Amino acid sequence: MLNFICAAVLNVLWRTILLRPFKLVTVFLHEASHAIACKLTCGKVEGIQVHGDEGGTTQTRGGIYWIILPAGYLGSSLWGMLLILASTNLLTARIAAGCFLAALIIVLFVAENWTLRGLCIGFIVFLGVTWVLQETTKFRILRYIILFIGIMNSLFSVYDIYDDLISRRVHSSDAEKFAEVCPCPCNGVGWGVIWGLISFLFLCGAMYLALVILS
Structure with missing residues (x-):
């Protein structure tokens, strides 16, 4: 039920400034995923930036x-x-928050612009305060914060794929570049559709498994 409540709240607040920090976190995770893939394939990451737009x-x-x-x-x-x-379990929520905090601290030292540095500092403080409140008071919201960030990340990823790769076809997008290096016949829009479907399946699968775990 909480999954659907979070999704409904996100839909209502989607274009408001309240969600801007969470959208920027999604952009951060997007860029971090590029960096991780580069490292895993023996490349070198020269810099990461997140912009206010x-x-x-x-x-x-x-x-x-x-x-x-x-x-x-x-x-x-x-x-x-x-x-x-x-987010379905307090222990795993703590582990996720700890890993997220560690990633933010690492990226803080390799960030190349102040938007990303400010985002890292802001969320380090935000998650740190939330964790302290979780452990020392009855204000136990760590699981719900992790759930909110997870659903926000999944929804924004699907929306971003549709907006960048399908509805208005940005020619400098990852999908257009991928179409140039991949021998398959799909163009950028085709890859956008494929990636969008995969992302949507991730979202549906996560919500279904969360409901199964909590039932």
Whole structure:
């Protein structure tokens, strides 16, 4: 039930400034996924930026390009799924929050612009305060914060794929670049549809599994 309440709240507040920090977190996870894919394929990450207009860039050198390109959207969807599932239990929510805090601290030192640095500092403080309240008071909301970030990440990933790759076809998008290096006949829009379906399946699968775990 909480999954659907969070989704409804997000739908109502989608275009308000209240969700801007959470959208920027999703952009951060998108760019972090590119960076992780680059590292896993023996490339070098030269810098990560998150911009105030909800855009972002990851400068990489080397690695396997056709793995790095789709890792942004699909990796972001995977993070959303993992956070939703982690929210079903207090222990896993603590682990997710701890991992998230560690990632933010690491990225704080490699960030190349103040938007990303400010985002990292803001969420480090936000999650730290939430965790302290969780452990020392009756204000126990850590699980719900992790759930909210997970659903926000999943929904924004699906929306971003539709907006960037399908509805208005940005020619510098990851999908257009992927179409250039992949021998398959799909163009950027085709890859956008495929990635969008995969991201939507991640979201549906996460919500279904969360309901099963909590039932």
